[in-house]
Amino acid sequence: MQIKVENLSMIYSPGLPYETKALEDINFTVQQGEFLGIIGHTGSGKTTLVQCIAGLLAPTGGQVVAVAEDGTETVISQKGKEAFQVRRSVGIVFQYPEYQLFEETVMKDVCFGPKNQGLSEDEQKARAREALDLVGINADEKGEASPFDLSGGQKRRVAIAGVLAMQPSVLILDEPTAGLDPKGHDDILEMIRRIRTEKNMTIILVSHNMDDVAEYADRVLAMDRGKLMLLGTPREVFCEHEEELRSVGLDIPAGPAFLWMLKDRGLDLDDNHLSFDDTADEIIRALKK
Amino acid sequence: MAVRDITLGQYYPGDSAIHRLDARTKIICALVYLVSLFVVRSFSAFALCIVFLAVVIIISKIPFKFISKGLKPIIFLIILTMIINLLFTSTGTVIATLGPVKITTEGIYRAAFMGLRLVLLIFGSSLLTLTTKPIELTDGLEKLLSPLAKIGLPAHELAMMMTIALRFIPTLLDETDKIMKAQTARGADFENGSLKEKARALVPLLGPLFVSAFRIAGDLAMAMEARCYHGGSGRTRMHQMKFGKGDALAFAVMAVYLALVIVSRQFDLF
Numbered sequence: 001m002q003i004k005v006e007n008l009s010m011i012y013s014p015g016l017p018y019e020t021k022a023l024e025d026i027n028f029t030v031q032q033g034e035f036l037g038i039i040g041h042t043g044s045g046k047t048t049l050v051q052c053i054a055g056l057l058a059p060t061g062g063q064v065v066a067v068a069e070d071g072t073e074t075v076i077s078q079k080g081k082e083a084f085q086v087r088r089s090v091g092i093v094f095q096y097p098e099y100q101l102f103e104e105t106v107m108k109d110v111c112f113g114p115k116n117q118g119l120s121e122d123e124q125k126a127r128a129r130e131a132l133d134l135v136g137i138n139a140d141e142k143g144e145a146s147p148f149d150l151s152g153g154q155k156r157r158v159a160i161a162g163v164l165a166m167q168p169s170v171l172i173l174d175e176p177t178a179g180l181d182p183k184g185h186d187d188i189l190e191m192i193r194r195i196r197t198e199k200n201m202t203i204i205l206v207s208h209n210m211d212d213v214a215e216y217a218d219r220v221l222a223m224d225r226g227k228l229m230l231l232g233t234p235r236e237v238f239c240e241h242e243e244e245l246r247s248v249g250l251d252i253p254a255g256p257a258f259l260w261m262l263k264d265r266g267l268d269l270d271d272n273h274l275s276f277d278d279t280a281d282e283i284i285r286a287l288k289k
Numbered sequence: 290m291a292v293r294d295i296t297l298g299q300y301y302p303g304d305s306a307i308h309r310l311d312a313r314t315k316i317i318c319a320l321v322y323l324v325s326l327f328v329v330r331s332f333s334a335f336a337l338c339i340v341f342l343a344v345v346i347i348i349s350k351i352p353f354k355f356i357s358k359g360l361k362p363i364i365f366l367i368i369l370t371m372i373i374n375l376l377f378t379s380t381g382t383v384i385a386t387l388g389p390v391k392i393t394t395e396g397i398y399r400a401a402f403m404g405l406r407l408v409l410l411i412f413g414s415s416l417l418t419l420t421t422k423p424i425e426l427t428d429g430l431e432k433l434l435s436p437l438a439k440i441g442l443p444a445h446e447l448a449m450m451m452t453i454a455l456r457f458i459p460t461l462l463d464e465t466d467k468i469m470k471a472q473t474a475r476g477a478d479f480e481n482g483s484l485k486e487k488a489r490a491l492v493p494l495l496g497p498l499f500v501s502a503f504r505i506a507g508d509l510a511m512a513m514e515a516r517c518y519h520g521g522s523g524r525t526r527m528h529q530m531k532f533g534k535g536d537a538l539a540f541a542v543m544a545v546y547l548a549l550v551i552v553s554r555q556f557d558l559f
Contacts, residue, residue: 017302094474099468100472100493112472148500166476
């Protein structure tokens with residue numbers, strides 16, 4: 001499924017003194033299977049944008065269109081059954097998703113989505129097991145535990161599994177690593193990468209962390225005060241627009257930037273999706289050659 | 290989302306003469322106005338109340354549309370009150386009969402009267418909260434209630450509880466909005482279905498909301514203790530409340546208004 005965002009605008013409280021333009025005339029397309037990173041300072045409209053894409057907010061102007069494999073176009077925010085089905089194929093994981101857990105057991109909570117999809121109990125359980133497996137939680141061990149007894153990182157995995165159990169074809173994650181320790185942070189991102197490869201899912205990742213976006217995303221979209229500022233590969237965005245990014249309070253990732261500089265100076269390097277540690281190894285490898 | 294549209298108890302930023310009045314003045318004036326609505330016995334006297342309210346609204350520079358939005362959550366209650374008055378008033382001339390229920394002229398009069406009174410009550414009280422910051426409001430209340438502390442009324446604690454409650458309304462609304470969206474994304478349906486299904490659909494919303502509320506309350510208590518909060522005794526204020534010329538004028542106007550309303554009882558036209 002391809003997602004087309006066309007002239008999208010969103011104004012909160014129009015006509016009141018609190019009126020705020022959260023989004024202004026945004027246009028871009030996300031391809032099936034793509035990993036898109038969205039960056040921007042606090043209040044730049046990232047969360048509003050992804051909520052519009054998931055059909056949870058009806059935009060005040062423009063539209064989000066989902067294009068199916070066979071070419072049928074559906075406006076995501078429109079009423080009716082088709083749009084409803086399409087919305088279900090877009091999964092969204094909110095910031096601090098563990099706060100949405102409510103059931104008595106982990107298993108029941110993950111089953112909530114599939115249950116709402118109208119699946120039979122056996123199917124629900126099968127979906128839940130698969131989803132828990134994807135996020136690395138052992139369903140036999142933790143399935144009957146209360147979600148409130150789990151650790152912070154585990155709660156978050158269970159919450160993500162709750163969304164994955166609905167088997168979306170597009171997965172939106174709004175700062176999925178906020179408030180986690182470095183290990184939990186890396187684990188979650190590795191998990192997202194694995195899910196994407198296994199399921200050929202489209203991933204949209206909202207993040208404050210430039211290193212993560214450079215390491216994982218195919219393309220980066222930078223937002224500034226409700227406007228689309230930059231869109232391109234990490235290299236295009238971070239290398240050619242350093243000044244602009246810094247001027248709106250964003251940063252450029254240290255590791256990849258260093259690699260790109262070395263490559264420009266003639267070193268034969270692989271600069272695709274490298275973590276900080278791999279960057280060092282790659283430089284050593286290239287230098288040894 | 291509907292939860293964002295609640296205006297009752299919301300502050301409308303502005304710098305009008307009404308906004309600048311001392312919170313205590315506004316609380317007393319609002320109380321007097323609400324009492325005056327119960328003193329009134331006739332529609333002709335209500336005209337006085339409406340004109341007075343209209344003048345205050347014009348001075349406050351708050352768009353009427355914004356104030357009338359406060360009616361939305363209570364419109365059901367108003368209509369219900371009107372219907373009950375309409376159907377169960379048996380005095381007066383009978384106009385129509387529906388089985389055991391008689392509709393009388395007196396019933397129509399009372400329904401209109403009660404409806405108007407409720408609308409004015411809501412407008413009058415929401416004008417207070419629209420022109421006064423919640424913090425000023427509770428500070429004002431604390432000051433007004435402080436003489437009662439001598440007879441054991443915990444004025445400071447009450448005011449602090451109200452401040453906290455008001456402060457966390459937007460936070461909890463945001464939280465509700467967020468959880469609702471998250472559960473909607475998981476296929477929960479809060480709008481359709483029978484009453485029973487709707488009630489059941491609230492579990493995934495209320496569960497996490499309570500957990501959040503307790504978490505927030507715990508954090509807040511910790512933060513207050515960390516800043517040595519130990520109740521009201523010996524606490525000083527950053528902003529001292531002072532009555533000014535405007536307040537004296539407001540009290541004078543209010544006294545004249547109240548006198549007029551009481552006098553109007555002698556001359557009930559219709």
